[in-house]
Amino acid sequence: MTFDPASLTFDAAGLIPAVAQDATSGEVLMVAWMNADAVRQTLETGRVTYWSRSRQAFWIKGETSGHVQELVDFRVDCDRDCLLVLVHQTGPACHTNRRTCFYTAVRDGAEVELMAPDKGA
């Protein structure tokens, strides 16, 4: 079946959440949002592209930082209201310079930082 981005279920703002997972390690790196055009661009270019809610603009991941996400596989969930992108991540995915955005755990009622920021090259 031919894939049409318009067949996805977008929220009232025209967005759908996308989970980015490291295709090699399986680590969940981040969650961000796409609109239909960001979905199209991601599939056409192989470079993961989100929609920045704060900037209200396309966000080609890594365009300024160099921390690009090369698309390995693109998945749609059963309700067609969430995406999973398997990626090859260059450098840290998180703007805090950590590999993943999910570096804080909650254990026994307390927050635990699981990793420090990467040192600069």
Next chain:
Amino acid sequence: MTFDPASLTFDAAGLIPAVAQDATSGEVLMVAWMNADAVRQTLETGRVTYWSRSRQAFWIKGETSGHVQELVDFRVDCDRDCLLVLVHQTGPACHTNRRTCFYTAVRDGAEVELMAPDKGA
């Protein structure tokens, strides 16, 4: 630092997305939503509990199906507006009876079904 669910960033509906990942295989199973009370219940009971947007009620995952999610680790992202729950998943996570909700890939412009529903026991 003591964790307070109210310190999370919820959307206008009072919800935060939660990615469920198999703690053993690393497979991303599903994405659903929690409100502050669902976060509290998940942490207190060790049984992953969402907020059902369609039913507008707590959704203790597996309560009717038996396909429960036992919490292994609870993670918060850098912006505090997304959660990652690592779980031990009993049976399929998806209501279609597949292990994961992300069973559809988009490859070369076409949708590809990656797995069939599990056979009943």
